[in-house]
Amino acid sequence: MIHDTGVLIGRNLRLSLTTRSFFQLVVSPLVFFAGFAIVLDRLLTLRGVDFGQFLPPAIVMMAMGLAPVSTAFFIGRERQSGMLDRCRTMPINSLSVLIARLGTDAVRSLIPIVVLVAAGHVIGFRFAGVPSAVGFALLAVAFALSFCLGAAVVAIRSPDPESSASALFLPMLPLINLSTVFAPMSVFPDWLEPVIRINPYSVVVDALRALAAGQPVSWWPPLAWIVGLSLFFGLAAVRAFRRA
Amino acid sequence: MTSTALLLSGRTMKRFLRTPPLIIIAFVFPVVLMFTILPLYGGLIEDDYIQRLAPLIVLSTATFGMAPSAAGLYADFRAGIFNRLRTMPISAASTVAGRIVGEVLRIVAVAVVAIAVAHIPGFRFTAGPAGVLGFFCVVAVFGAMCTSVSLLVALTGPDEDTVQSALGTPATLAFFLSSGFIPVTAFPGWIQPVVRVNPLSTASEALIGLTGGGPVAAPLLQTLAWAVGLGGLCALLSVRAYRRRAR
Numbered sequence: 363m364i365h366d367t368g369v370l371i372g373r374n375l376r377l378s379l380t381t382r383s384f385f386q387l388v389v390s391p392l393v394f395f396a397g398f399a400i401v402l403d404r405l406l407t408l409r410g411v412d413f414g415q416f417l418p419p420a421i422v423m424m425a426m427g428l429a430p431v432s433t434a435f436f437i438g439r440e441r442q443s444g445m446l447d448r449c450r451t452m453p454i455n456s457l458s459v460l461i462a463r464l465g466t467d468a469v470r471s472l473i474p475i476v477v478l479v480a481a482g483h484v485i486g487f488r489f490a491g492v493p494s495a496v497g498f499a500l501l502a503v504a505f506a507l508s509f510c511l512g513a514a515v516v517a518i519r520s521p522d523p524e525s526s527a528s529a530l531f532l533p534m535l536p537l538i539n540l541s542t543v544f545a546p547m548s549v550f551p552d553w554l555e556p557v558i559r560i561n562p563y564s565v566v567v568d569a570l571r572a573l574a575a576g577q578p579v580s581w582w583p584p585l586a587w588i589v590g591l592s593l594f595f596g597l598a599a600v601r602a603f604r605r606a
Numbered sequence: 607m608t609s610t611a612l613l614l615s616g617r618t619m620k621r622f623l624r625t626p627p628l629i630i631i632a633f634v635f636p637v638v639l640m641f642t643i644l645p646l647y648g649g650l651i652e653d654d655y656i657q658r659l660a661p662l663i664v665l666s667t668a669t670f671g672m673a674p675s676a677a678g679l680y681a682d683f684r685a686g687i688f689n690r691l692r693t694m695p696i697s698a699a700s701t702v703a704g705r706i707v708g709e710v711l712r713i714v715a716v717a718v719v720a721i722a723v724a725h726i727p728g729f730r731f732t733a734g735p736a737g738v739l740g741f742f743c744v745v746a747v748f749g750a751m752c753t754s755v756s757l758l759v760a761l762t763g764p765d766e767d768t769v770q771s772a773l774g775t776p777a778t779l780a781f782f783l784s785s786g787f788i789p790v791t792a793f794p795g796w797i798q799p800v801v802r803v804n805p806l807s808t809a810s811e812a813l814i815g816l817t818g819g820g821p822v823a824a825p826l827l828q829t830l831a832w833a834v835g836l837g838g839l840c841a842l843l844s845v846r847a848y849r850r851r852a853r
Contacts, residue, residue: 385771393775397782400797405650405788529631532638539642549649 366454370462371469374436378470386432391425391474395481402544411546414486418478419498419570420543423563425474426506427534430513433467434530437517460514460603464507471506475499490576498573501584505566508588511595518602543567562587610696611703618708621678632671632712636663636720644727651788660724661813662786664717664745665806668752669777673770675709675753676760680769688851698848702841706753713749714742732818741816744829748809751837758840761847786810805832 399417407413440446449459479487479495489495513530538544540554541563550558558564565583572579623629640663648655682688691701721729721741731738756773763769781787783797784806793801801807809832811825 380767381765381771382767385775389771389775390778393778397779400794401782401788401792403794404792532631532635535638536642539646545646545650550645551649554645 363455363458366458367462367465370449370458371465374462374466375469377436378466383432383470386428387425387470387473388477390428391421391478392481394424395421395478398544399485406545409546409548414482415488415571415575417485418482418487419567419574421478422475422502422570423505423543423567424538425478426471426502427509427538427563428531429467429471429506430509431530432470433463433510434513434517436466437463437514438520441518456603457600460599463514464510467510468503468507471503472499475502487574489574494573494576497579498570501566501569501573504588504592505562505584508591508595511592511599515595515598515602518599537561537563541567562591608700610700611707614691614701614704615707615711618678618705619711622708622712632667632716633719635670636667636716637723639663639666640720640724641727647788651792654728656724656727656729657817657819658786658789658810658814660721660729661741661810661817662781662784662806663724664720664813665748665786665809666777666781667716667720668713668745668749669780669806670774671709671713672752672756672759672773672777675756676763676769676773677766679705679757679760680766698845702757702845702848705757706750706841709753710746710749713752714746717742717745730817733816737816737818740822740826741813744809744812744816744826747833747837748805748829751805751833751840754837754840754844757844758847761844761851780804780806783807784810786814803828805829805836808832 395417398421402417403413406416437446446459450456475498479489489498516530540550541558541561543563547555547558562584565587569579569581569584622632640659643663644656644659647659652658688701731741759773760769763772783793783801784804785801786806786809790798790801790807808825808828811820812822812829814820815822815825
């Protein structure tokens with residue numbers, strides 16, 4: 363099974379070498395980085411935020427939030443092209459297709475992280491040390507994968523996978539905007555505070571910022587979200603893949 | 607020619623209305639975008655931020671619609687619609703015009719819904735019926751410009767993926783760098799000239815003016831200049847590109 367998964371990851375990665383991927387993983391994160399850097403710099407610096415440390419984790423969260431869209435896109439395409447059916451006729455475990463998809467998405471997620479950390483360096487973003495950088499990348503990728511599992515469920519069950527891929531963009535908007543990703547808690551009206559506080563995007567981005575700065579990290583909230591979502595979506599995905 | 611164009615615009619509309627996911631995304635996306643941006647940037651900027659945000663949301667339906675609209679064109683190519691139209695005595699101009707009118711109808715329909723919903727968090731027209739009419743006319747003119755750009759890029763681009771990225775990325779940049787998002791003076795000084803000439807800024811300012819929140823004449827003229835210059839040029843070139851492709 364490990365060998366099968368490896369072969370499939372290799373195949374997925376070769377199929378990822380497209381203009382679309384380049385735009386998704388390199389150009390678009392940089393565009394968002396530049397856009398938010400220009401728009402938010404004055405507004406947040408006025409509020410006493412250390413903008414250089416604040417912004418890169420925000421855009422990393424955004425790139426991680428978009429990873430599930432391509433998970434759904436690729437699974438949808440493999441379903442339509444008959445690749446999934448073909449894998450089923452072969453003597454391999456049907457789960458290796460799912461695991462290979464996630465492995466590929468993990469590698470794909472690392473690309474925008476590297477690009478954004480490099481861009482962040484220009485505006486003064488620094489890691490406290492090598493362990494904090496490694497922890498930062500691992501936490502971000504784990505967060506992306508827990509949502510990719512959800513996207514896999516949607517893509518395998520939806521009748522029209524290509525449009526479900528674009529619809530996955532929608533839940534990200536409230537999650538990312540109503541969180542501490544782009545602004546500190548004090549900006550929001552008081553009645554929204556409980557929502558902002560419990561939002562997985564808030565707890566993960568707070569942990570990423572603490573990790574980067576070398577401050578003590580409260581691990582429980584982000585890990586609870588990631589493990590919980592992964593278990594929930596993971597079981598659903600395994601069932602969906604076995605049945606499909 | 608006019609009747610053919612209207613017929614084809616009806617087809618563009620019907621194609622949209624018969625694809626439920628497209629409808630949901632088209633109508634839900636702007637509303638979700640509006641309600642999630644509002645508490646964040648409303649807290650950062652000013653109390654009646656909805657007066658600035660609602661116009662931008664309406665206009666961004668047109669700019670973010672450029673890539674999907676190009677995808678629709680490619681779907682039509684694959685389905686052979688254009689080969690079929692080519693065998694009929696229809697001018698290229700009416701095909702292009704039909705496409706633009708159809709997309710503009712969609713953009714205005716979404717704008718009406720989004721503006722109706724924007725009344726919940728306090729958006730108001732305070733410049734009378736003429737202002738309301740002018741508001742949706744500007745939306746239509748801006749939508750026609752965006753559709754022409756998207757048509758030209760789709761007709762001359764190398765392949766669907768590249769075309770979609772080439773339309774989506776500038777649309778995102780234009781969204782950020784517009785005074786519909788945050789006021790010009792909140793931008794760093796060096797980028798302010800870019801923000802001022804951005805067509806999304808001029809159109810936003812025109813719409814804000816037409817709701818009674820600022821000057822009308824200057825941003826309106828700038829927006830018309832963009833629409834006639836860029837939109838007109840792209841429409842003409844699209845007709846040529848279409849003819850060449852049809853040969």
